[in-house]
Amino acid sequence: MPLVNVRVIEGVFTPEQKQEMVRAITDTMVAIEGESLRPVTWVLVEEVRSGDWGIGGKGLTTEDVHALQRQSAPVAG
Template identity: 45%
Template sequence: MPLIQVKVFKDELSTEQSSEIISKITDVVTQATSEKLRDATWVVIEEIKDGQWGVGGKAL
C-alpha cells in the first residue's frame, strides 16, 4: 500500500485544494504502477504551524 505524505504550512490549502491534491496524487501513483493500487493508496496532508519548520538552522 503506497502512503504519500504531503506537508504544508497551516491554512495554506482549502478543503477543495486538499481534495484535488489527494485525487491527483492518487492518479499519478496508479498511472506509474497499477490501477489495482487505487483503493490501497493513502495520501495524508499534514499542516505544520508557523515556527515548526526550519531551513538552514532558522525557523520559518
C-alpha cells in the first residue's frame, strides 16, 4: 500500500487546499499503480511549526512562504 507523506509549514494552506492535495496525490498514485490501489493509498499531510523548517541555513517561516506565494501569484491585468 502506498504512503505519501507531505510536509508543509503550518498556516500556509487552508484545510480545503490540504484536502485537494490528498485528492490529487491519490489520483496521481492511482494513475501510476492502478485503480485497485485507491482504497489503500494513504496520504499524510503534516504541518511543521513555522521556523522549524530550514533552507540554506535559515529558518523558513509561514510569512516567508506567504511572501513567496505573493511573488508567484498571477498579475491581473
